[in-house]
Amino acid sequence: MNTDQLHNYLNSDNSDHEKRSALIHYLKNQISSLPQLDDERTKIAYEIAGLMSTKYVLSLEDNDAIERIFSLAGELEIPNATNEQHWTVMVQLIQQL
Numbered sequence: 001m002n003t004d005q006l007h008n009y010l011n012s013d014n015s016d017h018e019k020r021s022a023l024i025h026y027l028k029n030q031i032s033s034l035p036q037l038d039d040e041r042t043k044i045a046y047e048i049a050g051l052m053s054t055k056y057v058l059s060l061e062d063n064d065a066i067e068r069i070f071s072l073a074g075e076l077e078i079p080n081a082t083n084e085q086h087w088t089v090m091v092q093l094i095q096q097l
Contacts, residue, residue: 001026003047010054019056020066024097027069031091041087045076069093 001009006026010019030044051057052070060067072090
């Protein structure tokens with residue numbers, strides 16, 4: 001599922017469990033071959049952060065593990081703001097899902 005398809009899916013009437021599973025699969029897929037180039041990483045962060053506007057993500061509790069991932073993606077989507085420590089934390093959080 002690409003980012004646009006997932007965006008639509010997270011706004012659908014499917015169950016929250018199904019949406020969470022699809023989102024976790026997407027996030028893990030995004031980091032499976034995380035590029036070393038900052039431009040490509042920025043694009044990945046931008047795509048992840050773009051999902052914050054979906055109904056499902058907006059409905060997540062503040063203490064949900066996925067919320068922290070979106071917060072980091074929001075910081076990392078800014079060009080030339082790449083912080084290796086933030087990438088490391090975000091990847092670790094995704095791996096723990």
